[in-house]
Amino acid sequence: MSLRILTIGRKHESWVAEGIDRYEKRMKKPFDVSWQPIPHSSREHDAARREESETLLAKLAGKHANDFVVLLDERGKNIDSPTLARTLQQPLDSSRNVTLIIGGAYGVDDSIHRRADFVWSLSKLVFPHQLVRLILIEQLYRAQEIAGGRPYHHE
Numbered sequence: 001m002s003l004r005i006l007t008i009g010r011k012h013e014s015w016v017a018e019g020i021d022r023y024e025k026r027m028k029k030p031f032d033v034s035w036q037p038i039p040h041s042s043r044e045h046d047a048a049r050r051e052e053s054e055t056l057l058a059k060l061a062g063k064h065a066n067d068f069v070v071l072l073d074e075r076g077k078n079i080d081s082p083t084l085a086r087t088l089q090q091p092l093d094s095s096r097n098v099t100l101i102i103g104g105a106y107g108v109d110d111s112i113h114r115r116a117d118f119v120w121s122l123s124k125l126v127f128p129h130q131l132v133r134l135i136l137i138e139q140l141y142r143a144q145e146i147a148g149g150r151p152y153h154h155e
Contacts, residue, residue: 004067006038007037031140048105
């Protein structure tokens with residue numbers, strides 16, 4: 001069981017990589033994380049969205065067909081950290097891997113929305129993809145700590 005992050009775009013920029021590394025070192029099973037960057041499409045708008053979505057769907061086939069898929073989208077559900085911890089813990093408790101998706105600059109198409117088990121909004125604001133990666137890993141670490149009953153989150 002693990003958390004896998006599919007992200008469209010280039011590798012982590014150095015300032016992001018440093019922050020991600022900080023949180024990854026603190027992660028423990030089943031909240032250990034792997035990143036799978038996918039090159040962005042050279043096309044634009046709908047064509048890019050379609051091409052990137054097809055690539056993402058291919059990554060959700062085979063051994064990942066049963067993964068619990070979380071799509072990050074500003075139109076998704078805005079939740080608090082304890083709810084995120086519960087949302088991630090349920091599939092892990094059922095021996096399902098979790099795949100989180102950060103789409104490309106043009107988003108993802110309906111096929112990814114239909115495949116997603118949960119569509120999550122970090123905020124109604126739109127963030128650059130590099131910053132989303134850093135926010136995501138911190139929230140995954142926070143979810144781990146909450147799920148483990150540790151006092152990382154204060155209510």
